[in-house]
Amino acid sequence: MRRTFLAALTMATALCGPPATQAATAAPGGPQRAVAQAGPEEHCGGIQKVSGGGNSANVKLCAKVGQAGRFMNIATGSNCWNALHTWKHCDVTGPWKMFHEGKQVAEGALNSPVPYVGPGTYEVVAEVSVHAHDDSPFSGTRLHDTLASTFTLTSERKDPPYTVEVTPGRRDAQSETSMTFTATHKGETETQADLMIWGHGISTTTPGCETDEGRERDEATFVTCPIGKGEKKTVELTAAKVEADECPVTWELSWLNGRQTFGIEGNVACA
Known part of the structure; x- marks a missing residue:
């Protein structure tokens, strides 16, 4: 019965023991500083090539902040091909983690928004799985790799x-x-x-x-x-x-x- 949300936050407390609120x-605990931008924000890293078994994909990571300044999204874009075929669909999924000065400040799934950490410079490391598919005999090809990009975000967090x-x-x-x-x-x-x-x-x-x-x-x-x-x-x-x-x-x-x-x-x- 559990609903699926575009954003999630986990909080845990003890059930058996002294009352606590x-x-x-x-x-999240990301760094806060002077704000330079209030609207939606998007930055994309450079194209990174993922290859295996004669198949290849160009993938890029993007960091997006929504207009409300409450949620962010690590998104991807890609195209897949080999020497004989270019796939119609090239989907990228997988988990990612975000770091500030070596400390992890956020994590989530690609293309699924999470609470925005606030302005600062962050490194994003993603374990990507690329799924190339269409109605061709090559459909269902999968590639895997670890990608990283650095983003500087300026939107105010709310x-x-x-x-x-x-x-x-x-x-x-x-x-x-x-x-x-x-x-x-x-x-x-x-x-x-x-x-x-x-x-x-x-x-x-x-x-x-x-x-x-x-x-x-x-x-x-x-x-x-x-x-x-x-x-x-x-x-x-x-x-x-x-x-x-x-x-x-x-x-x-x-x-x-x-x-x-x-x-x-x-x-x-x-x-």
């Missing part, structure tokens, strides 16, 4: 319009654990958001929230709570005692801005 926002705070409690005599989720809308332009929480044996009595029980034995239950514009909503959740490998309670909050869906996410892990 942690907030999650898409705010935090998401939503925050989520999670306060886990102790287990009670019935071996159930209570948790409090507080979702707050801080923005002025975004519309309603949806907070989704799921795990095994979870339930809530918070008005306005809906619970969908898993139909299969190993399928998790999920709770959905709408968060209106300008609203601060507190969701009380109870998690039953389950096996250790089923214990984490996971949450995601997504909102629509224009035609794009964005989100932040996290999980409350067992001790």
Whole structure:
């Protein structure tokens, strides 16, 4: 039942132990300095050749920052060929990591936005997999390599319009654990958001929230709570005692801005 988002943030805290409150926002620890640009930004590195088995691809890495200054994207462009054929489609996928002065500050999948780290000069290292395909006999060819490019980004970073705070409690005599989720809308332009929480044996009595029980034995239950514009909503959740490998309670909050869906996410892990 889990949704796919264009952006994600992971937050973990202990479920079994003293109560502690942690907030999650898409705010990575990249360097901050004077801003020279506020709109969308894109930089591309030079073309790099990936070869193998007589097949080749020209690939370039690009760093893009969205207009809102909240998300960035490490994208790719490519074309594939060999001595006998040029493929119609040349797709590039794979994971990447971003470094500032030798320290990793972000990671993600190619062509999938992540929270923007802020202005600075960064090195991006990507493990690329090139898939060349069309309706020819050569379709399905794959190439692999490690590519690196350096980018200087100048856009101002802005935090998401939503925050989520999670306060886990102790287990009670019935071996159930209570948790409090507080979702707050801080923005002025975004519309309603949806907070989704799921795990095994979870339930809530918070008005306005809906619970969908898993139909299969190993399928998790999920709770959905709408968060209106300008609203601060507190969701009380109870998690039953389950096996250790089923214990984490996971949450995601997504909102629509224009035609794009964005989100932040996290999980409350067992001790």
